[in-house]
Amino acid sequence: MNRQLHAEFLKLRTTRTAIGLAGLAVAVTALIATLESATAGTRQAMAIPSLATSAGLRDALASTGFALIAAAVLGTMITSGEFRHKTATGTYLDQPGRGRVLAAKAIAAAVAGALLGLAAAATATAIGLGFAVARGYPLTLPAATIARYGAGATIGAGLLAAAGAGAGSLIRHQAAVIIAVFAWAFAVELIVGGTATAVAPYLPYTAAAMMAGVTSGGGMPPIPSAVIPLAPPGGAGVLAGAAVLLAAVAAATTVRRDIT
């Protein structure tokens, strides 16, 4: 397992995919945090409340919605990329234990996703706090809350990436699985979350977003205000459960398929 993990981390470090996606996530997060902070309290359409309020500062610091989805996409690319580039043959020659390969990929995805989430959270926090301080506002959120949002984005992104790795094993076609991730986040969670608010906290993206403090969207559709967030351990449990479920279904079906 250690060898496979080492190989998976090396795969991530030796191509531009992970760093490129992380760079995109940070850039989009920075753009959204800057726009939200700059327009905060202006009462323009889509503007967040003033950074002098706890709600406004939270929305600015939690501009990580897109980064969470980017982490899930990264996870899908880690597994589906093996079939897109036909490298699965070499991978399974080196390690015929396909369950072990999937587990190593899920762990590598979780670590890479968490780093991506951490970078995005750090960017949004720096920008949001920078605007608030520059305008001379008092910090209306305690440091522990700010840290919790950052930790939520980090852990949420990591677990969404692990779930993405399972999804990429289940749907091996890379373009198809990336479309499926966006369709899930933009359509399924939006529709189900909007109509059944009691179920919404148990949906993976919503659970991750609420761990990160995302309510205004942060590049994604806003979370309906009626949705009551789970406690952070509950949100992490939902995400971990989704990752394990997807991996288990993949391990029982597509992962066993012949490599032709």
Place this chain on the structure above:
Amino acid sequence: MAAIEARQLSKRFGAVTAVDGLSFQVAAGTVTGFLGANGAGKTTTLRMLLGLVRPDSGQAVIWGQRYAGLGERRRKVGAVLEASGLHPGRTVRDHLRVRCAAAGIARPRIDAVLGATGLGGLAGRRAGSLSLGERQRLGLAAALLGDPEVLILDEPGNGLDPAGVAWLRGLLRGLAGEGRTVLVSSHLLAEVAQTSSQVIVIDRGRLIFSGPVSQLTAATGQAVVVRTPRAAELSAALAASGAAVRELAGDRLEITGAGTEQAATLAAARGLPVFEISEQAASLEDAFLTLTATQGRPG
């Protein structure tokens, strides 16, 4: 113990039977050609040997064990299955680093295999910029990382230019000289004839020959080639005597079923001038085509 053994292997993909009760053995220390027409089941068989395709029935073993059960398997078995199995954004050296990490092979082997495959100057190039021949070499380099006792190669000559084919020939001979076991599928029958001592021929998933190359070519028989300006007359005389005659370009006849003495005697008896008469051993290509045609499939 045979280094590689297939025991009653069968595999179907939907309605298509790819491999049908195939059994063969590859003796340790031999280079064995694995031949068959397109769709004969060669690649499926090799993938079953390596645990990538699950047989419907039968067993495929290396050193008596399934591939997945081999300890330190990459030090025992190296394989080249497809030249396209590379991430285009990863450099040649990084590709080999990943394979080393996954197989637990020490990194110094990377420079050794880069040198052995002539890729030393391309170590920093991204795989996406490599030619097909260079990709084949990289596949061979990865297969050699573990310094394996057994090599399983699927069409390793695909995409190689003439110099590359000559290099591959030298590499396979070198590996054979070191006592390694090599099972190589190829469409380059002349190359197989030059590098392999044994040959396995399959057709529609079934074994149709397994044995020494010399036995296969001998079974196909020898032909006699005669050059005469009165080819039509000699052809008729030979045909009347029961030989099979095929007219070749340049007033030449290819005769099977009659030796040089019989052909020369017939020509002399009819006063037909003969400028050239010689025996031609059947090539592996002739033997392969004859064998597969006999089995009902056009070459």
